[in-house]
Amino acid sequence: MLSLLSIFFTCLALILIPCLFIFRRPSVPLFLKKAIIFIKTATSQYNDEEERYGTIEGKEKRGRMPKHVAIILDGNRRWANKRGLRVSEGHEAGARRLLEHVMDCFAIGINTISLFAFSTENWGRPDGEVNFLMAMFEKNFKSEMAYYDRYKVKISVIGRRTNMPESLLGLIQEVEEATKSYKEKHLIMAIDYSGRFDILQACKRLAEKTKNGLIQVEDLDERMIDKELMTSCSEYPNPDLLIRTSGEQRISNFFLWQSAYTELYFPNVLWPDFGEAEYLKALTWYQQRQRRFGLRV
Amino acid sequence: MKTRLVWLRNSGQTVAVGAANSLPPSSAVVRLDQMSGPVYTVPVPDMILDYMDFNDPMLALSSWIGQIGDFGLDLVWRFIHIVVTLWHIVSGIFESVESYAISLGLIQKYSSIDIEKLKCLAVVVDIEAARDVSKVIELLQWLTTIGVKQVGLFDSQGLLKKSKDMILEMVPRSVLLQETGEKHISPDRIALEFISSSDNKEAVVKAANILLEKYLKSIHPENGVGENVFTESHLNEALRVVGESVHVPDLLLVYGPVRSHLGFPAWRLRYTEIVHMGSLKYMRYGSLLKAIHKFTGVRQNYGV
Numbered sequence: 001m002l003s004l005l006s007i008f009f010t011c012l013a014l015i016l017i018p019c020l021f022i023f024r025r026p027s028v029p030l031f032l033k034k035a036i037i038f039i040k041t042a043t044s045q046y047n048d049e050e051e052r053y054g055t056i057e058g059k060e061k062r063g064r065m066p067k068h069v070a071i072i073l074d075g076n077r078r079w080a081n082k083r084g085l086r087v088s089e090g091h092e093a094g095a096r097r098l099l100e101h102v103m104d105c106f107a108i109g110i111n112t113i114s115l116f117a118f119s120t121e122n123w124g125r126p127d128g129e130v131n132f133l134m135a136m137f138e139k140n141f142k143s144e145m146a147y148y149d150r151y152k153v154k155i156s157v158i159g160r161r162t163n164m165p166e167s168l169l170g171l172i173q174e175v176e177e178a179t180k181s182y183k184e185k186h187l188i189m190a191i192d193y194s195g196r197f198d199i200l201q202a203c204k205r206l207a208e209k210t211k212n213g214l215i216q217v218e219d220l221d222e223r224m225i226d227k228e229l230m231t232s233c234s235e236y237p238n239p240d241l242l243i244r245t246s247g248e249q250r251i252s253n254f255f256l257w258q259s260a261y262t263e264l265y266f267p268n269v270l271w272p273d274f275g276e277a278e279y280l281k282a283l284t285w286y287q288q289r290q291r292r293f294g295l296r297v
Numbered sequence: 298m299k300t301r302l303v304w305l306r307n308s309g310q311t312v313a314v315g316a317a318n319s320l321p322p323s324s325a326v327v328r329l330d331q332m333s334g335p336v337y338t339v340p341v342p343d344m345i346l347d348y349m350d351f352n353d354p355m356l357a358l359s360s361w362i363g364q365i366g367d368f369g370l371d372l373v374w375r376f377i378h379i380v381v382t383l384w385h386i387v388s389g390i391f392e393s394v395e396s397y398a399i400s401l402g403l404i405q406k407y408s409s410i411d412i413e414k415l416k417c418l419a420v421v422v423d424i425e426a427a428r429d430v431s432k433v434i435e436l437l438q439w440l441t442t443i444g445v446k447q448v449g450l451f452d453s454q455g456l457l458k459k460s461k462d463m464i465l466e467m468v469p470r471s472v473l474l475q476e477t478g479e480k481h482i483s484p485d486r487i488a489l490e491f492i493s494s495s496d497n498k499e500a501v502v503k504a505a506n507i508l509l510e511k512y513l514k515s516i517h518p519e520n521g522v523g524e525n526v527f528t529e530s531h532l533n534e535a536l537r538v539v540g541e542s543v544h545v546p547d548l549l550l551v552y553g554p555v556r557s558h559l560g561f562p563a564w565r566l567r568y569t570e571i572v573h574m575g576s577l578k579y580m581r582y583g584s585l586l587k588a589i590h591k592f593t594g595v596r597q598n599y600g601v
Contacts, residue, residue, distance in 0.1 A: 250569055
């Protein structure tokens with residue numbers, strides 16, 4: 001009976017799995033949710049093996065699921081243009097996609113998710129679009145605060161904050177304060193973020209510490225800069241996997257310092273279309289890669 | 298007294314099945330010595346097991362269904378991996394065929410490339426691949442043929458830096474970038490730059506030291522405020538002082554098993570297109586041409 005059932009599941013998979021790669025929105029979401037839950041179970045088995053053996057092989061197996069995934073949410077405007085919609089509708093579709101994915105990511109064991117929501121360069125966009133985006137961030141923080149609190153998701157917002165509206169700043173402080181004690185799930189929103197500015201502000205903070213006599217100039221090293229970067233709020237500041245949607249193959253000033261050994265994945269799908277199938281592909285692809293962190297194996 | 302059929306997990310590889318008469322109803326921990334009667338060991342996959350009351354067939358049935366479901370999902374997950382691997386193999390075969398066609402000049406659109414758009418190309422080489430300098434030299438010869446004027450070669454441990462003299466000798470019309478400077482490269486020459494991890498974070502730390510000292514010297518004794526030296530242009534200048542190039546490569550080709558820039562100078566990667574080319578050992582001229590051609594068609598908005 002066992003073999004009959006396993007044959008049945010294999011045939012079902014043969015029919016349904018190709019749908020993951022052909023259709024943007026698979027018509028069997030229940031199956032995919034089960035698959036995602038199952039990934040969690042499968043990887044928990046790998047973690048059990050690692051604890052039991054504690055060898056180098058065990059440590060390599062620990063790298064099966066990324067601890068920190070960073071996502072550049074690209075393609076909202078092109079998605080709207082393709083459908084004859086307004087740019088604002090594209091951004092709204094992107095925001096809905098974001099909320100759908102975040103909890104699925106945490107459910108399968110990812111500890112930290114970073115989202116490049118708004119870059120410093122984006123201030124150059126039309127005023128209407130920028131104002132809409134700021135209002136949308138505010139609306140989402142307000143509507144989702146209870147949700148993050150209920151599911152114990154720590155929220156951190158990294159970025160410059162000098163040009164943000166006061167109302168949004170106040171809301172960010174409120175959300176960060178309300179969720180600061182949570183540890184296992186961490187959502188980092190990069191708003192008005194620039195990788196170069198991150199490095200410069202780290203240097204500036206170290207300069208202030210030097211001025212105040214807390215450190216000496218000669219003590220300055222890479223680790224000190226690591227600790228002053230905006231991502232130091234996270235237990236896993238360096239992303240294991242960076243996904244940029246829409247097919248563009250660059251990191252556009254996001255996590256320049258932190259991404260030295262990050263796996264880069266550039267799927268050719270726009271962010272509002274980045275569904276569970278694409279997400280499964282990204283994780284499967286990550287698990288098949290061999291990472292050596294610059295050392296010889 | 299009820300007889301309970303008990304399943305035990307033993308190092309994930311075998312299970313012991315037997316009867317136990319003296320267990321409390323909700324015991325979750327069972328030892329072999331608590332079991333009576335014959336004990337059978339059965340090899341099973343590492344699944345979550347539980348003990349079941351043999352006298353309740355519905356409970357037994359639901360537990361069986363759960364275990365079979367888990368096993369089935371395990372198969373499905375492994376099958377997803379197989380499908381994705383097969384997909385990559387098939388697409389790899391198509392890419393190989395296309396690459397050979399491009400190399401032979403059979404595909405018209407790759408026969409002319411607007412190379413002027415590619416001012417600076419960087420190549421990241423995995424340290425295993427960097428040991429085979431002949432492949433690196435072959436790649437540079439291809440780039441010279443295509444017409445690329447400036448190439449930065451990076452490997453994390455600086456192996457290519459050590460082979461710098463040999464590479465400059467073997468690649469025709471090549472010069473060291475540091476000797477000529479970016480603006481004085483002759484049209485018939487290719488300028489090479491050799492980069493390693495020490496040019497990444499270490500260099501930024503040295504540049505930050507320079508800015509730190511400049512800041513401390515500029516502090517006014519009255520108000521304790523120093524000059525704002527922490528700007529991009531100041532850091533660019535400080536990097537030049539420590540001997541680093543700040544030129545941003547337009548295109549970065551990654552040769553290695555991992556799609557990662559492996560510690561290429563972070564400060565220079567802001568808007569660089571990053572293309573993973575696979576193994577250097579199996580590099581193809583057609584794939585190189587295709588990557589450069591694709592880059593010339595890219596349009597960047599730079600966030601605006």
